[in-house]
Amino acid sequence: MRRLSLAVFLVLLALAPSAASAATCTGNPSEVKRLDLAVNGQPTYGLYTMPAGTPRGMVVFAHGYSYNVDAWREHMIRAATKDGLVAVTMDYRGLKDLPKDATGFERARGWPVKAGSEDLVAAGQYFDRLCGGFDRRFMLGVSMGGNSSGMAAALKAKTLDGRPLFDYWVGIEGVWNLTELANQARAAASTSPFTQQAYDDIVAENGGTPEQKPDEYSFRTVVDRGADIGASGLRGIVLVHAIDDGEASYDQAQQMEKAMRNAGVPTDLYSVSRKADGDTPDTTLDGNQTMAGHAPEWSTHHISMDTGFDALSALAAESGPPPCNRDFSTDGQANPHTTPDPNTAASGCPAKPTFSGRAARPSDSSKAPAGCSDALAPTLSAKASTAKKRRLALYGTSKDRGCAGLSRVRITVSRKTGKSCRFVDRAKSGHLTRSRSCTRRRPFLKPSGVASYKLTLLKLRKGTYHVSTIATDRAGQRKTVTRTVHVR
Numbered sequence: 001m002r003r004l005s006l007a008v009f010l011v012l013l014a015l016a017p018s019a020a021s022a023a024t025c026t027g028n029p030s031e032v033k034r035l036d037l038a039v040n041g042q043p044t045y046g047l048y049t050m051p052a053g054t055p056r057g058m059v060v061f062a063h064g065y066s067y068n069v070d071a072w073r074e075h076m077i078r079a080a081t082k083d084g085l086v087a088v089t090m091d092y093r094g095l096k097d098l099p100k101d102a103t104g105f106e107r108a109r110g111w112p113v114k115a116g117s118e119d120l121v122a123a124g125q126y127f128d129r130l131c132g133g134f135d136r137r138f139m140l141g142v143s144m145g146g147n148s149s150g151m152a153a154a155l156k157a158k159t160l161d162g163r164p165l166f167d168y169w170v171g172i173e174g175v176w177n178l179t180e181l182a183n184q185a186r187a188a189a190s191t192s193p194f195t196q197q198a199y200d201d202i203v204a205e206n207g208g209t210p211e212q213k214p215d216e217y218s219f220r221t222v223v224d225r226g227a228d229i230g231a232s233g234l235r236g237i238v239l240v241h242a243i244d245d246g247e248a249s250y251d252q253a254q255q256m257e258k259a260m261r262n263a264g265v266p267t268d269l270y271s272v273s274r275k276a277d278g279d280t281p282d283t284t285l286d287g288n289q290t291m292a293g294h295a296p297e298w299s300t301h302h303i304s305m306d307t308g309f310d311a312l313s314a315l316a317a318e319s320g321p322p323p324c325n326r327d328f329s330t331d332g333q334a335n336p337h338t339t340p341d342p343n344t345a346a347s348g349c350p351a352k353p354t355f356s357g358r359a360a361r362p363s364d365s366s367k368a369p370a371g372c373s374d375a376l377a378p379t380l381s382a383k384a385s386t387a388k389k390r391r392l393a394l395y396g397t398s399k400d401r402g403c404a405g406l407s408r409v410r411i412t413v414s415r416k417t418g419k420s421c422r423f424v425d426r427a428k429s430g431h432l433t434r435s436r437s438c439t440r441r442r443p444f445l446k447p448s449g450v451a452s453y454k455l456t457l458l459k460l461r462k463g464t465y466h467v468s469t470i471a472t473d474r475a476g477q478r479k480t481v482t483r484t485v486h487v488r
Contacts, residue, residue, distance in 0.1 A: 025055050025131035029080035032073050035088065039115075039122045046090035046123055047073065049080040054476040056084035056316055057136025057355075060124045060166075062116065062152070063089060064143030064297045065198060068097050070106035071298035078300070078309065083316040085138070086131060088123045092116030092148065105298050111144060111201040113178075113220055117151035121165060128159045129425070132410045132444035132470075136355050139166045140312055142297040142305070143248060146174020150222030156232045160425070161446040163356040164233025168315050168322070172240045172308035173294055175248050176256035178202065179210050179217040184249065223252075223259040230263030233356060236323030237265055238315075240308040240330075242272040242292040246283040261325055268323040268342075270311075276303045276332030292332065303332040314343070315353050324349035376402040380409075382469040382481040390430070390487055394447065394467060395454040404475035409453045410444035412468045415461065430459040438466075460487045 027050035035046045047069045059079050061072055072089040079087035091097065094112030101107050120139065128134060137159070141149030149169065157165040175181050182202045186209075189196035203209055206216040218224045237260050241253035253269060260267040272292045275282075280302045284293030295302040307330055314320035320343040330338045345351045381396040394413075400406045414421040421438035425431055427445050447455035468482045 025086055025127075026050055026053060028052070030077055032076060035123070035126075037119075037122055037126060039093065039118050042093050042115075044090060044093045044115075044119050044122075045069075046088055046119070047076065048086065048088040048123075048127070049076040050086055051080045051084045053084065054472075055086045055131060055134065057134045057138065058086045058088075058124065058127050058131070059083070059138040059140060059312065059316075060120050060149075060152075061087065061089040062120055062139065062141030062145030062149035063091075064141075064145045065111065065201075066107055066109070066194075067297055068095060068106050068108040070100075074298070074300050075309070079312070083313050085136075085316060086127050086134075088127060090116070090119040090123050092119055103296070103298065109197070109201060111147075111198070111205040113144065113148040113151055113205065116148035117155060120149060120152040121155055121157040124165050125157065125159070128165070129443035133159060133161060133408075133446060136316055137165060137167050138170070138312060138315065139168075140170040140172070140308065141174060142172045142308075143294070144175055145297070146171045146176060146248075147178060147220065147222060150174070150176065150225065150229070151220065153232050153234060154222075154225040154228035156228060160443055166232070167235050167355045168238070168353065169234055169236075170238045170240070170308050170312050171256070173242060173245055173248050173304055174222070174239070174252070174256065176222045176252040176259075178206075178221045179214075180252065181248065182206075182210050182217065223255045226259045226263035229260065230265055234265050235354060235356070237267040238270070238308065238311040238323055239267060240270045240272065240304050240311070242282075242284075242294065242304050244273075244284045244288070244291040245294045247294040257327075266323040266325050268311075268326045268328065270307050270328045270330050270338065270342075272304050272307065272330045272332075274303075274331050274333045276301075276306075276337070279303055279332065303330060303337070307338070311342075318352045319343070321345035321349055321351055322353035376400075377477040377479040378406060378471040378473050380469060380471040380479040380481050382467070382483060384467060384483065384485045386485065386487055390458070390460045390462070392457040392460055392465070392485060392487060393454065394457070394469070395452075396469065396481075397452050398450060398471040398479075400473045402473065402475065402477070404473040404477070406450050407472045407474045409447055409450055410470050410472070411447060411455055412444055412470075413457065414438060414466050414468075415463050416466065421466070424457060424460070424465075427455060427457050428459075430457060430461060432461070444470075462487055 069089045069091045076087040079085045092112045093115040096109040098107040185199035206213045257269045275292045280299035282293040295304045378400045380398045413424040420435035422432040447453040471479045
């Protein structure tokens with residue numbers, strides 16, 4: 001059977017009440033909330049946090065094997081607090097959640113990376129719609145989360161306005177070759193109940209052994225999906241892997257580095273040797289805790305995890321160069337930890353990352369210039385004209401009155417049905433969402449231009465529409481103009 005495209009099987013049907021309260025996409029970054037979605041007609045859930053101010057961007061986290069979203073609370077809080085990102089972690093459909101163990105975190109059974117990849121994309125698209133789009137969009141996966149996030153990248157998902165869903169991807173100690181891992185786990189299963197459990201779960205996910213289902217294993221093997229990932233629009237990948245990793249062997253990172261560079265995606269590899277003082281204990285090939293091994297994914301103090309999350313922070317803040325096919329050595333006992341200096345661009349490499357939203361919005365930025373205190377909302381004009389074949393043109397101008405400068409213009413278009421509203425979510429087809437409260441003005445539609453903008457909607461149903469146009473400056477000040485338009 002041919003695999004259906006993402007647009008066919010991702011259907012977002014239900015929202016948790018807690019998600020609806022986050023319509024502004026700001027909040028208490030220390031407050032972790034639950035998100036409920038339905039993907040392909042099946043329920044799934046996750047956890048998310050919101051930054052205190054206007055979001056700088058979004059990150060979707062992919063958790064690893066034997067744990068679930070519970071282990072990612074501190075990572076999400078860090079991303080929202082330090083990096084200013086909306087952060088979400090999904091509990092993959094098909095995963096069996098288990099009680100907490102001695103680590104203090106919930107455990108899980110299952111290797112549902114195909115469903116997980118769909119859930120990661122669904123979460124990213126949900127928050128992209130809820131928050132009206134982001135300038136910066138990231139994905140980060142650990143261990144089995146490398147497998148699921150790699151498959152998510154291969155889905156080539158897009159934002160509401162057609163941009164790549166993810167700009168940059170960080171993979172920490174990832175499972176990049178599932179066929180190899182399955183064979184290694186099978187060989188070691190007789191001496192390790194945990195390894196036997198992992199092998200059984202991998203076999204269950206693929207419907208058989210690597211010999212019985214080679215195509216299924218190849219489909220879930222990230223290094224085999226280079227062409228799809230190369231066509232996804234990703235701007236760069238950061239890989240972090242311990243040389244002495246005892247669960248996902250280091251050679252998988254080397255395979256991944258080669259595959260992604262061959263696919264045309266700039267890829268940096270951080271090869272980790274010795275741990276830093278006070279690092280969380282981990283699994284190593286030889287039991288020597290001086291050497292860095294496979295880090296517990298919940299750890300907030302382990303050189304492999306820290307290196308990956310520092311790379312995410314640098315990309316989000318544009319404080320260092322983007323991936324540029326560089327190789328680094330990271331040693332927790334050395335000074336400096338990493339060589340060469342990851343904050344210095346190599347010859348021929350860009351000094352700062354670029355994001356897929358920049359070309360469409362060259363004036364867009366996440367914050368006002370240094371020293372600017374802007375409390376003035378922009379000015380905004382909003383006009384509309386109708387034409388034959390149920391077309392509606394929305395256009396106007398916007399200008400910032402303070403020192404911050406314009407950020408963006410977003411538009412919502414709704415059609416009232418009784419006491420509820422249905423919102424246009426596809427400008428070219430006039431498609432309407434399900435009925436919901438008229439106060440939840442989502443999704444946003446992105447016009448072309450900012451200072452002078454225009455949006456044309458096609459194939460609208462006859463009726464009365466309410467149009468809200470919102471102009472936002474870099475300090476977060478907003479001006480909203482609402483009008484009623486009749487399409488006959």
